[in-house]
Amino acid sequence: MSTTMHASDHKVIGHSVPRLEDPPLLRGVARFVDDIALPGMLQMAFVRSPHAHARINSIDKSAALALPGVHAVFTLDDFRPYIRDPLIRTALPSPSFKESRHRPLLADREAVYVGEAVAVVVADDRYIAEDAVALVDIDWDPLPAAADVRSALAPDAPVAHGDAKHNVAAEFTFDFGDIDSAFGAAKHTFSGTWSMHRGVGQPIECRGVVANYDELDDKLTLWSSTQTPHAGKRQLCALLGRSDHAVRVVTPDVGGGFGPKLVFYCEEAVAALAAMLLRRAVKWIEDRREHFLSTTQERDEIWEASIALDADARILGIRAKLMHDNGAYMVRGVNVPYGAASTLPLAYLVPALKVDVLAVTTNKVPVTPIRGAGKPQGVLVMERLLDTAADGLGLDRAEIRGRNLVPRAMIPYQTPLKTRGGMTVVLDSGDYPAAQAAAMEKAGWATFRARQAEARAAGRYIGLGIANYVEGTGRGPYEPVSVKVGEDGRILVACSGAAIGQSTKTMLAQIVAEQLGHDLSNISVITGDTAATDLGQGTFNSRLTVVAGPTAHAAAVKVREKALRVAAHLMGVGEQALEIVGRHVRLRGSEEPGLELGAISRAAYGLPGYYLPGGVDPGLSATEMVIINDMTYSNGTGVVEVEVDIETGDVRVERIVMSHDCGTVIHPQAVEGQIIGGLAHGLGNALYERMCYDANAQPTSTTLAEYLIVTATEMPKRIDMIEVPTPTPLNALGVKGVGETGVIPMAAAVASAIEDALSPFAVKITSMPVMPPDIIALITASRQQKAESSA
Amino acid sequence: MAMNDDQSSARTVRLTVNGAKREARASVRTTLADFLRHTLRLTGTHVGCEHGVCGACTVLVDGRSMRSCLMLAVQADGREITTIEGIAPSPDTLHPLQQAFSEHHGLQCGFCTPGMLTTLVELLRDNPQPSEAEVRSAISGNLCRCTGYQGIVDATLAAAKALAASGQRA
Numbered sequence: 001m002s003t004t005m006h007a008s009d010h011k012v013i014g015h016s017v018p019r020l021e022d023p024p025l026l027r028g029v030a031r032f033v034d035d036i037a038l039p040g041m042l043q044m045a046f047v048r049s050p051h052a053h054a055r056i057n058s059i060d061k062s063a064a065l066a067l068p069g070v071h072a073v074f075t076l077d078d079f080r081p082y083i084r085d086p087l088i089r090t091a092l093p094s095p096s097f098k099e100s101r102h103r104p105l106l107a108d109r110e111a112v113y114v115g116e117a118v119a120v121v122v123a124d125d126r127y128i129a130e131d132a133v134a135l136v137d138i139d140w141d142p143l144p145a146a147a148d149v150r151s152a153l154a155p156d157a158p159v160a161h162g163d164a165k166h167n168v169a170a171e172f173t174f175d176f177g178d179i180d181s182a183f184g185a186a187k188h189t190f191s192g193t194w195s196m197h198r199g200v201g202q203p204i205e206c207r208g209v210v211a212n213y214d215e216l217d218d219k220l221t222l223w224s225s226t227q228t229p230h231a232g233k234r235q236l237c238a239l240l241g242r243s244d245h246a247v248r249v250v251t252p253d254v255g256g257g258f259g260p261k262l263v264f265y266c267e268e269a270v271a272a273l274a275a276m277l278l279r280r281a282v283k284w285i286e287d288r289r290e291h292f293l294s295t296t297q298e299r300d301e302i303w304e305a306s307i308a309l310d311a312d313a314r315i316l317g318i319r320a321k322l323m324h325d326n327g328a329y330m331v332r333g334v335n336v337p338y339g340a341a342s343t344l345p346l347a348y349l350v351p352a353l354k355v356d357v358l359a360v361t362t363n364k365v366p367v368t369p370i371r372g373a374g375k376p377q378g379v380l381v382m383e384r385l386l387d388t389a390a391d392g393l394g395l396d397r398a399e400i401r402g403r404n405l406v407p408r409a410m411i412p413y414q415t416p417l418k419t420r421g422g423m424t425v426v427l428d429s430g431d432y433p434a435a436q437a438a439a440m441e442k443a444g445w446a447t448f449r450a451r452q453a454e455a456r457a458a459g460r461y462i463g464l465g466i467a468n469y470v471e472g473t474g475r476g477p478y479e480p481v482s483v484k485v486g487e488d489g490r491i492l493v494a495c496s497g498a499a500i501g502q503s504t505k506t507m508l509a510q511i512v513a514e515q516l517g518h519d520l521s522n523i524s525v526i527t528g529d530t531a532a533t534d535l536g537q538g539t540f541n542s543r544l545t546v547v548a549g550p551t552a553h554a555a556a557v558k559v560r561e562k563a564l565r566v567a568a569h570l571m572g573v574g575e576q577a578l579e580i581v582g583r584h585v586r587l588r589g590s591e592e593p594g595l596e597l598g599a600i601s602r603a604a605y606g607l608p609g610y611y612l613p614g615g616v617d618p619g620l621s622a623t624e625m626v627i628i629n630d631m632t633y634s635n636g637t638g639v640v641e642v643e644v645d646i647e648t649g650d651v652r653v654e655r656i657v658m659s660h661d662c663g664t665v666i667h668p669q670a671v672e673g674q675i676i677g678g679l680a681h682g683l684g685n686a687l688y689e690r691m692c693y694d695a696n697a698q699p700t701s702t703t704l705a706e707y708l709i710v711t712a713t714e715m716p717k718r719i720d721m722i723e724v725p726t727p728t729p730l731n732a733l734g735v736k737g738v739g740e741t742g743v744i745p746m747a748a749a750v751a752s753a754i755e756d757a758l759s760p761f762a763v764k765i766t767s768m769p770v771m772p773p774d775i776i777a778l779i780t781a782s783r784q785q786k787a788e789s790s791a
Numbered sequence: 792m793a794m795n796d797d798q799s800s801a802r803t804v805r806l807t808v809n810g811a812k813r814e815a816r817a818s819v820r821t822t823l824a825d826f827l828r829h830t831l832r833l834t835g836t837h838v839g840c841e842h843g844v845c846g847a848c849t850v851l852v853d854g855r856s857m858r859s860c861l862m863l864a865v866q867a868d869g870r871e872i873t874t875i876e877g878i879a880p881s882p883d884t885l886h887p888l889q890q891a892f893s894e895h896h897g898l899q900c901g902f903c904t905p906g907m908l909t910t911l912v913e914l915l916r917d918n919p920q921p922s923e924a925e926v927r928s929a930i931s932g933n934l935c936r937c938t939g940y941q942g943i944v945d946a947t948l949a950a951a952k953a954l955a956a957s958g959q960r961a
Contacts, residue, residue, distance in 0.1 A: 018893055025901030026889040028835020028875030032902065035834035127820060204839045204847055204936055205902040255837070255902025256936050288840040501900025501937050669896040669942075676939035677899065704844035704934065712927040712940040719941060742939075 012513045013733070016669035017520055019506045021499070030253045033208040033225045038281035041210070042071055044274060045129035046267065046284070047119040047136045048293060049111030052145035052363040052697035053160065056109055056118065060137040064121055067135060069128035071278060075119045076106040079273050084241050090231075090263050092333035092420070096172035101161060101361060103329045105239075105266050110162050111140075112328040113363050114699055115293025120270050122282060145363040147697040149302055149323045152360050160328055160361040169326040170334045170359040174341040176416035177352025182317025186308035190389045195767045196377045196747065198300035198325060198691045199684075201370050202709055205255020206286035207295060209268045211275035220272055221248045225255070226528075227262040227498050228538030233530045235264040236272055251528030257500035258681070259370040260296045262540045263331055267294075292702040297691060298336060298370040300325035301377045307385040308352075313393055315404050317352035318345060320381065326359040327366035334359050336367060338420050339374030339472075343744075344382045346415070346425075346470035347432055347635065348404040353416075363697040369540065371681055372743045375471050380768065383467040383748035387755065388764075397752065398440055398466055405432040405468065412729075419472065423629055427470065429726040429736070430635045430661050436468060438722045439637040439659040448641075456760070461644045462654070463757025467748035469638070472631040473662075473737025474546025480533045481548055483512055483555040484621035485563065487605070489583045489598030491516055491523045493552060496536025497544045498528030502739055503670040504544050508552045510666055511733070515556035516563070517580045517597070535625070542634070542737025545666060550731040551626040558622035566600050569614035632728040634736040636660035638679075638745035642753040646761075646779055649772030651687055651754060655718040660741055663727040664734035671738050672721055678742020679719065680710045685743065686750035687769050688714070804868050808833065809877025817864035823857075824848045826864035827874060835875040837905050839934070846933030849906035850874050856913045875905035878912060888912060888950040888961065897946035899937035906933050911947050915961030920951055 024030040061073040076086060087102040107118045119136055123129035144158035151157055152167040160167050183189060210223040220242065226232050229249040236247045254261065267284050274282045286295065305320035324337035334357070341355040390400040406413050408431045417425035444451070448464045455462045481495045493508050505525035513520050526532045528539075537543075560580065567585040568575040571594070579588045586594025601620040603613045612618060641655040656679055665671050688708040692701040701707040727734025751765040754775070761782035767774070805814045808831060815830045822841075827833045827850070839847035841860045848859040851873035878886045888911055891897065898904045907930060914921060914929040921929070926947045927940070935943065954961055 016896075019896075021901065022893040022898065023885075025898055025904055026875075026885060026892055026908070027879055028833070028905055030835075030901060032834075032837070034828070034838070037829070037832070127818070202936055203900070203902070204845055204934060205837070205900070206839075254900060255839075256900045258936065285838075288842065288845075501902075503899065670899075673896045673899055673938055673942055676941045677937045678939075680939035681936070703842050704840050705842070709934050709936065710939075711931045711934065712944065713931045715927075715940050717923065719939075 010514055011518045012510045012520065013666050016667055017506065017510060019503055020509055020520070020525060021503065021505055032205060032253045032255055033210055033223050034285045036210045036223055036252065038210065038212055041281040041283055042122050042124065042278065043126040043129050044271060044282055044284040045121050045126060045133045046117045047121065047133050049107060049114055049116045049118055051111060051140055051142050052114050052147070053143040054111050055141040055143060055162065056107065056111060057139040057141060059119060063137065064132040064135040067128065067132045069124040070121060070132045072122045072274065073119055073132065073136060074274065076104060076108045079105060082273060082277070083239050085239060088235065088264060088266060088269065090332065091330045092335055094170060094334050096170040096334055097330065098168045098170055099164060099361065101169065101329045103266060103331060103366065105269055112160055113365055114697065115290065115365060117266055117294065120274065122274050122278060145697040146361065147693065147695055148362060149300065149325045149360045152362050153323065160363045167361045168358060169330055169361045172334065172357050173354065174357060175354040177317060179317050179319055179352045179354040182352040183308045183319065186316050187311040188309045188389065188393060189306055190385065190392050191306040192384060192388055193302065193304045193766060194381050194384050195302045196299045196380060197689070197769055198297050199370060199689045200292060200297050200691050200707060201258040201260035201295060203256025203258055206288060206291045207261060207265065207267065208285040209271045210281065210283045211271035212281040213276045213279060215279065219246055219248065220276065221250065222268060222272055223250045223252050224268050225261060226251055227257045227500055227540055229498055229528045229530050230496055230536035231538055232264050232268060236269065239269055240272065248531045251498035254498065254500040257539060259298065259373065259540065260368060261500065262538065263296060263368050288704065289702050292699060292707065294365065296331060296368040297327070297365045298367050299377060299685065301340060303381045305381050305385055307389055309389055313389065313395055313400050313403055315348055315350050318350055318385065320355045322355055322357045324357060324359045325362050325364065325367060327362060327364045329366045331366040332368040335420060336369055336374040340378040342417055343375040343378035343471065347406065347468040349406055364693065371678065372740050373541065375469065375740065375744045376682065376685060376747050379467060379469045379744055380748045380751065383752060387752050398436065398445060401436060401466065401468060402433060405436065407433060419631060425472070426630065427633050428730050429663065429728045430633060431724060431726055432468065432470070432635055435635055435659040435661060435724045436637040438724055439639045439657045442720050442722055443639040443641065443657040445639070461646055461757040463642050463644065463753045463755065465640045465749045465752025465756055467638050467745035467752060469744040470633050470635040471740060471744055473542040473634050474628065474632050475541040475543050476547060476628040478625045478627050479537055479544065479548040479551060480535055480623060480625045481508065481552040481555050482533060482621060482623035483552065483559045485559060485597050485601045487598055487602050489596050489601065492526065493523060494526040494532040495548050495552065496533040497548050498539045500539055502674060503667060506670065507545055507549060507666050511549055511552045512556040515560040517582050519582045522583055542739040545735050546632060546731065546737050547628050549666065549735050550733050551624045553732050554626050555622040555624040558624070559620060562604065562616050562620060563597065563600050565614040565616055566604050567595050570595060570603060628731065630730055632730045632736045634660070634662050634738060634741060636741060638749040640749040640753045642750065642757055644754060644757045644775060649775035651775065653683060653716045653750070655716050657720045658742065659722040659724050661724045661726055661736070662738035662741065663725060663736040665723065665725065666735065674738050675721060675742040676719060678740060679746060680715060682743040682746025683714065683750065684710045685769060686747040687771065690769050690771065802865050804864050806867050806869065807871045809873060819863065819865055821864045822860055823862040823864050823867050824859035827859060833874050833876050835905050837902050839902065844934070846906040846910065847903050849909045849933065851909050851913060856910050873909065875908055878908055887953045887959065888915065888947065891946035891950035891953065895946035895949055896942040897938065903933060903935045907935070907943055912961050915951055915954060919955060919961065923948060
């Protein structure tokens with residue numbers, strides 16, 4: 001392993017350079033999937049189930065097919081002759097599965113959630129396609145729905161799938177240590193039930209796909225707003241029985257991912273099939289209503305948890321039961337509840353843990369990761385347990401945390417935890433107590449009680465909440481990057497991972513520029529194109545900077561060594577005498593221009609019958625695939641100040657302080673941007689975003705007027721970010737992931753702050769998001785209780 | 792979405808877009824957003840929700856910010872439209888607001904950016920020295936899922952300063 005570099009050694013890394021992504025986006029000439037127009041391209045619209053659970057008796061396409069401008073209406077039966085498998089199998093394996101409900105390409109005899117695609121119309125334009133969707137006549141038999149986790153687990157619950165015996169999708173126990181002894185020896189125990197809502201990803205750009213089949217080359221090309229183009233390509237190859245080289249998937253500019261664009265969807269497969277069957281390019285662009293109804297969702301979990309403490313309020317053990325809503329199908333496996341359970345104890349010394357996990361099948365949109373991927377829930381439960389214990393023991397909420405945080409001296413700390421892939425969780429770096437102390441100091445924790453008393457005297461209810469988090473980032477095993485100096489001297493960087501708005505191209509360019517001349521204007525970056533790189537896992541789990549970053553570094557170092565070797569040969573000097581400055585290799589300290597990178601590239605190409613210069617391999621390029629198995633753990637502390645209006649129930653977030661540690665920072669502005677964006681998402685989860693369903697699992701929030709995303713006026717004016725950097729020893733750059741950081745502690749910190757603000761009412765915040773009617777109900781109940789006890 | 796080619800319900804729409812006179816047929820039900828994007832191929836205007844909440848499709852119609860997803864193409868007949876493609880003064884120069892967005896990280900994925908920029912061009916024209924609260928209020932009808940708005944607010948205040956210093960109008 002190479003030694004970790006420090007930001008101070010760098011000329012490009014660690015600086016907020018202008019982003020490569022910005023100019024086309026600012027001028028309106030970027031290319032998102034819906035900006036692609038191919039000759040003769042047709043448009044698709046999907047017929048979707050209006051029922052949460054229903055049998056499909058028949059589908060009559062005749063009226064739709066008769067509409068002028070309609071080219072085809074396809075159901076699963078129409079596709080069967082052309083596919084190897086009617087199911088889309090995307091779940092990561094786990095021995096915990098009790099049922100393996102993979103999504104069908106299109107619902108066939110039974111639909112299991114509102115919004116499930118049943119048929120597709122292909123027409124001249126989207127307007128006609130949507131007209132025709134209304135003309136597809138389906139004979140439905142509505143069936144009872146498994147509407148939510150609790151009712152789906154009842155003994156006489158309706159089953160979510162007609163042929164199922166129960167609604168348990170998976171069951172596992174996540175444990176270490178002796179939990180019974182821990183509770184047996186406990187001086188204090190505290191318990192509670194906490195839940196988090198089901199949210200929606202809500203990138204401003206919905207999903208979308210364009211498919212084209214080139215008969216001459218027998219090549220299928222898909223442009224998809226996906227986070228995982230290589231996975232999409234493999235799915236298509238498997239589904240259609242096509243060779244690896246006969247399918248290309250490209251992720252163009254993406255208007256935000258946030259997780260749900262990670263999995264392969266039926267619409268992508270259907271677009272490919274329609275393009276091949278009709279020999280026409282086809283496009284499908286998800287509308288916002290479809291996003292609410294068909295794009296995967298996350299966070300519905302109910303936790304019953306207890307904590308055992310010794311006389312000094314040190315944690316002895318935590319016992320919990322987690323009921324996780326998995327939705328109607330097993331789309332990504334159990335990674336979300338696994339992530340929730342495994343994140344719960346991470347920041348603290350927890351000698352014993354036992355979490356019994358039930359993943360439950362319901363008649364709702366399937367669940368896969370959204371920014372945070374279970375971690376916000378795990379942190380919510382851990383931090384609520386600590387707040388409950390602190391309140392019960394009359395301890396300061398920060399004090400109980402300070403007594404239990406993993407101390408700096410124990411890092412690297414080999415925890416008893418395993419990742420889902422069986423690797424030991426080692427907290428590789430970080431100073432958790434320092435992060436907490438920094439956030440507390442900045443937030444004025446020590447003087448807050450006086451401010452609060454003053455505010456209360458004036459009839460204002462302000463509160464301060466705190467939450468710590470440690471998150472696994474940079475999931476392996478690899479993400480290929482190639483670096484090539486062209487014959488014109490320009491540098492092309494290609495990375496398998498898709499860029500979805502997180503400055504990925506700039507990040508890669510900075511890392512490469514650090515080795516190859518420090519000139520960002522000389523670098524172009526291709527991301528997420530299966531024709532540009534072989535293999536690739538994709539964009540998720542805060543992994544690109546951690547996995548692709550060091551890989552780009554390794555490739556750039558190789559190209560640098562090669563360039564110097566060829567140049568040394570051509571110039572007749574030693575390699576050590578040379579340096580790369582801008583687009584030239586020159587003698588160190590010399591004012592002479594030296595050799596252009598382009599000339600070195602041309603020389604490295606070789607000539608027929610001649611030795612390659614300097615004995616290098618041909619071409620001034622390198623492709624690397626650094627294997628990174630162990631995750632690196634980012635951490636931090638969020639402190640939130642709120643003011644609660646006890647008459648209206650309104651919660652105003654006045655201030656957020658966030659200390660964080662993502663190791664070496666490549667682009668300070670981009671890191672801050674990722675965190676603030678995450679904070680906004682987290683505030684939404686805490687206070688505004690609630691995906692509502694009725695008792696029959698019929699969605700009742702299907703517009704952005706009903707499902708509220710944080711706007712500029714809800715964000716606090718005061719956001720302070722404090723870096724507490726400890727570069728990881730696990731990669732050459734010392735980088736740790738940051739893309740999900742902001743979202744993870746917010747629900748916990750806001751819940752803590754609201755309880756603190758309303759401490760005269762002794763309310764308990766147990767369910768997120770907490771909305772004004774919830775606050776009013778809590779205050780009202782508290783007043784009634786007080787009135788009754790005094791009566 | 793492509794244009795509905797049902798000619799019985801089509802009309803000729805004549806309008807000025809980013810200073811250039813344009814003319815094309817549009818079905819009466821075609822939204823202005825679809826007309827701009829797919830008929831005139833000005834794809835810089837983005838469609839995020841098609842129900843008037845997200846603000847990504849905001850364009851200036853006779854100088855006022857409008858949701859192009861809630862307006863029909865035929866309603867734009869005879870109007871002057873400004874889209875994101877028409878904000879920069881030249882191919883080599885960015886508008887001070889665009890420049891400030893880049894400098895202050897006012898965009899990440901950039902999908903909401905067209906609506907943010909058109910909305911803020913209007914704000915700075917009408918209110919050249921807005922307060923932070925006024926900036927936040929101006930973009931409260933524009934959703935961004937990436938930035939948490941901080942970079943956008945910072946960029947707008949910086950652009951206002953830059954405009955004032957140069958004596959330009961937005």
